Amino acid sequence: MKNRVVITGLGVVAPNGVGLKNFREAIKKGTSGIAFHQQLKDLNFSCCIGGIPSISEEKKRNYLTELQLRGFNSSGILYGCIAGIDAWKDAGFSVDENSPLDYHSGIVFGTGTSGIEKFKEAIYKLDNKQVKRLGSTVVVQTMASGVSAYLGGILGFGNQVTTNSSACTTGTEALLLGFERIKTGKAKRMLVGSCSDDGPYIWGGFDAMRVMTYKHNESPEKGSRPMSKTASGFVPGSGAGALILESLESALERKATIYAEVLGGNINSGGQRNGGTMTAPNAEAVQKCIVDALADAQIYPHEIDAINGHLTATSKDSLEIENWTKALQRSGHNFPFINSLKSMVGHCLAAAGSIENVATVLQLKEQFLFPNLNCEDLHPAIQNLISLDKIPTEKMNMKLNIIAKASFGFGDVNGCILFKKFDS
Template sequence: MNQSVVITGLGVVAPNGVGLVSFLKAIQKGSSGIRFYPELKDLGFSCCIGGIPEVSEELKREYLTDLQLRNFNSSGILYGCIAGMDAWSDAGLSATEKVDYNSGTIFGTGMSGTEKYREAIYKVDAGKVRRLGSTVVAQTMASGVSAYLGGILGLGNQVTTNSSACTTGTEALLMGYDRIRTGQADRMLVGSCSDHGPYLWGGFDAMRVLTYKHNDTPEAGSRPMSASASGFVPGSGAGALVLESLESAKNRGASIYAEVLGGAINSGGQRGGGSMSAPNGDAVQRCISGAVRNAGIQSTDIDLINGHLTATSKDYFEIQNWSQALKLEGLHFPYVNTLKSMVGHCLAAAGSIECVASVLQLKHDFIAPNINCTDLHEDIVQLISPDKIPRTIIKKDIHIVAKASFGFGDVNACVIFKKHK
């Protein structure tokens, strides 16, 4: 069995927009969600800026009950529940009283409940283990977000959490795609989420991979593909997509955003230049070319690349790998953009939020701007035309978008989306 897979629902919690309407407006306008946080400065961080979604107490209560929110302290799970429930509703679906054995979720994360861990550690160290509460396990276990979503929505197919660093969200999408394509499920809610805060971001600050030059100008801090790029800006949030067999979507009369043509997942094995924090270029190229092949398209069919592109020294290397894998350069190279210029690097949530952005661009026929790219890196513009890196929105009919994520541990994922007709 080899079923066509389509996207029927989207949900997003991003630093520059919570919900599809505000997020769509933000990426069309090029609005940044990066802010200065005094608490990071007080803790001695070099990078005192970041991307944190704005979620009010009132909004929380639209998704979780007072009982669920009692002693709740896991931002990643909260973001995942909001995005996941929004995507489910956007697809015209609702929670069921009976178990829905045809629907499941693969919803990833990097770390779950870091603030809850901190709270629990202090209580245990103080001899107050009986004061931990009954939800500490659910909030800190790796599969917490998929467990919450599975229970809220009544999902009876596969319910699990994947974790592959920055590749998590794109990998989750491809895992759900495979499950539907092979007839093991009718629908899969896929996505990923990431906590925010000093206990998650501190390690990156210690590695000196975060920018420290824009504490006074936070919105200018994330500068992918720029000569002045000085490290990435940490972010957080969640993205979610409902994948469904074309047959199921048609039978329900569901609206369709796009089709998933295929993709590829691999690893560079931390060989050939690859390491825990650097990609193996050959593996990246194999992943990209494998995705193109599995999708049954030609490189020249791609209208837009939504890259990983983190605003580090690896940006040129990524563009070089895309060029070599697709065998395209100059004006023949597709348009390329990266959401990280607006929201920073949302870590485990990055791939899913960026997949939502990719699908929205495909659905609404525009190419979002790369903000802060006023000084394109000279090595990049020698390889591809500057015209292919838009600094302002381009209204354009696009048909195929390639989205890739490359993560810590030398892991890669690439997916190909197509406009549905």
């Protein structure tokens, strides 16, 4: 018999809200976290706007010790530690460096490029003869598994502790990997999530690819425009999201607050075939990912009330909507409600899936849909597929039972999860 898996804790570090309370308030109000950054303009970036969480020095010291902060310069790991620790506390647990090793709890916490600012700092002005002067704090901040290593030590977890990396699908993939581990009885609890660094050394490559908008440097909050006909590229963002997954048996035993249930999902790849490339999705594989996710969750397409889409404000938004209509065989007025958090926070890259999953779970728990910003001029191709009233532009209070969340990443990789309002 497979274990039912529920969500008992949430943590988030987002451009429009650090901490669950601030983030919840921001997404309900439709508050944007996208701002102009002079540093990007000084470096001659085309896109000079982005979403960067605001973390004070005082706040850092609430999560990391002075020793851990010595020589510390990895924003992604910092965001991940804050979100992960907050999620663990939100689930009703304490953080104690002298706690016994917990073999029942583990971590899958993903990232993209880790500690690039730290590595830049370390190698600046070094030549090959000085390479041994990189410093003793470089390895843990630049190794791919740095964030899970930090969290594993802080929390004392003895189950699987690892990091995954699948571009923009990373956070959704991490959740599904943790879900499988609990469902099959290999763990009672898994801290899952993902994080992403920010700054010119992360965003410069995307600026060079010309996939980021350059039209809204004077109006940052208007820049991220998912599903809009005037969308001109994504806005970069950063941060972290974290969720505590737990077997239903364990959650009930300790009388934990349950946010939602994870019904199932699927991960696949389009193999960069049939129109799929390093940066574009194979539509057939995307549709199969959605169909197979529903089969794994044992639900029918008509049971989905809403979709939290990937929807990056690029030319692929209409293709994503088309893939949903084909996979669900639902269109027009029969299509589920759909929204995109990226209109408020930008595209948080490897952190996108986890931050958006936190938002999805909050919507289920509190029975609302957050608004889409900047899509008052809906793309004509999308108008031909679904009804305009399925795209909320203001917060909607409504009865929600099942929400689908999908993420699609560079390398033609896909992930889809089905969340359900918890009932015993």
